Amino acid sequence: MxxxxxxxxxxxxxxxxxxxxxxxxxxxxxxxxxxxxxxxxxxxxxxxxxxxxxxxxxxxxxxxxxxxxxxxxxxxxxxxxxxxxxxxxxxxxxxxxxxxxxxxxxxxxxxxxxxxxxxxxxxxxxxxxxxxxxxxxxxxxxxxxxxxxxxxxxxxTDYFAPIFEYLIKDYNVASGRYAEYYTPGEISDIIAKILTRGEERTDCQIYDPSAGSGSLLLHLAHELDSRCSVYSQDISAKSTRLLRINMILNGYTNSIQNIKQGDTLLNPYYMGKKYDYIVSNPPFKTDFSFTRNEIEERWSTCSRFIDGVPEIPKKKKEAMPIYLCFIQHVLWALNDAGKAAVVVPAGFLSIKDGIEEKIRRRIVNNGWLSGVIIMPRNTFANTATKVAVLFIDKSKWHQQAVLMDASGLGTLTKIGKNKRIILSEDDAASIVEGFFDKESSSTVITPLSEIALNGYSFIPGQYMKMKNYQNLLSEEEFRDKTLRFEEDYKILCQKEKESDSTIFSILAQVRSNIC
Missing domain, CATH: 1.20.1260 (Ferritin)
Structure with missing residues (x-):
């Protein structure tokens, strides 16, 4: 071979x-x-x-x-x-x-x-x-x-992911009313590995309500091996065609009948179904003013959009934050022991008031927040928006969450006409392991009660504290290090005095020469 x-x-x-x-x-x-x-x-x-x-x-x-x-x-x-x-x-x-x-x-x-x-x-x-x-x-x-x-x-078939990404790179780009973004394979792999770490479930049902060409969904299926049935829906006929090819290449022909093309928010095909795993990289902003009121009215009698549907602005309707509806849909479609990961704009993590805070409040108050990872800017080729991944876990009541800032990782690489951050295998591994490593420098384990007191902000930096050197060094090492600092400081002070004395002497000489 x-x-x-x-x-x-x-x-x-x-x-x-x-x-x-x-x-x-x-x-x-x-x-x-x-x-x-x-x-x-x-x-x-x-x-x-x-x-x-x-x-x-x-x-x-x-x-x-x-x-x-x-x-x-x-x-x-x-x-x-x-x-x-x-x-x-x-x-x-x-x-x-x-x-x-x-x-x-x-x-x-x-x-x-x-x-x-x-x-x-x-x-x-x-x-x-x-x-x-x-x-x-x-x-x-x-x-x-x-x-x-x-x-x-x-x-x-395990090498098809990069090949398929290369195949469709010119065909699955941001254009038209509905922006179609392909989730980079390295991001999809990170999400799948974190969601499935330590899982031994069988006969899982996994779902993506904004599947695109299926990168997130099939990376998750690959991690679960043959233990899952795949379900999806996407408004784009083109992306759904590409997903069908992706499913065949990856050996999931038995689930192709579960691929549906249509408006997930207005007409979810699998209305009464609840899932073990959900992944979603929804469009962040788009004009859905034509269906907004119908979505709100049709689902007003249930909790699907309990936190609200974004209003139609007078200007820039194309900036309507449709992703807020997708987050709520994911929470609604996840079963009581399910896990989910949703890609969101980083701004969602801290926006005060409005639908954003209501969603974060509900996630925290129900003990569903498992973690948040801030990804590097330009991770996606078609958008410079800084993104984060929101991890939801209903399988247990979480007392604390993992907040990670991975924005400094990766290498800026030119791909065609665009530049984006590429995460190496080592970068990806450090994110996955860092998510589960309490000692990671980029990670902070934060009680949900503290997040609630801090306005339900999910920004990792707001909870990171300076590490105490004494916890990192032995007593003898700590004493020696502080003594060296003290000696260095005394030397600097002495040099400063000598410099001051020299300067004053020069100034006195200048005055005597002039006068």
């Missing part, structure tokens, strides 16, 4: 060449480019995976590959031997190769076992992708040449 860095580089090269091919056809940064690149990427994965499963079956049964291909094999996404890219390559000179290519994608999507993948989105797994290309046959031949001879995928 090839080393993973080599495999990753080969996949990235193919993604770049696919995008370049679309660019030569005038499709750069258009919806058609996204559909072509992601569809071909998924098709290549399914084709390679089918062959890997076939070779494994042949090895186990002693049958030839030809016999295996003839009898067929069962995979998560149904495929037949004649659907493989290799078959396409052999007939690429066919004058109707573009039609054959599109028809193959449509045929794969229409297999009985694959129709379920389209139900949640109202569109099939694959659609024809070359109809709008002027020179369709030449375009498909270039795709097949690019794919031929590269068996780049294996059934080991």
């Amino acid at each position: 090839k080393e993973r860095p080599i495999i990753e580089n080969q996949i990235i090269e193919i993604i770049d060449r696919l995008k370049g091919l679309c660019h030569t056809c005038g499709l750069s940064n258009q919806a058609a480019e996204e559909e072509i690149v992601t569809s071909v990427f998924l098709y290549k994965y399914l084709s390679d995976n089918y062959k890997i499963c076939a070779f494994k079956k042949a090895s186990h049964t002693g049958k030839s590959i030809a016999e295996i291909f003839t009898s067929g094999i069962q995979t998560d996404v149904e495929l037949k031997a004649e659907d493989l890219i290799d078959c396409m390559v052999r007939i690429m000179d066919n004058p109707h190769i573009a039609d054959i290519f599109d028809n193959t994608l449509v045929r794969i999507a229409s297999y009985p076992n694959n129709k379920k993948f389209g139900k949640s989105l109202g569109e099939p797994l694959f659609k024809p992708i070359t109809k709008t290309i002027e020179k369709r046959n030449e375009f498909v031949r270039e795709i097949l040449k690019l794919m031929d001879g590269h068996d780049i995928f294996s059934d080991e």
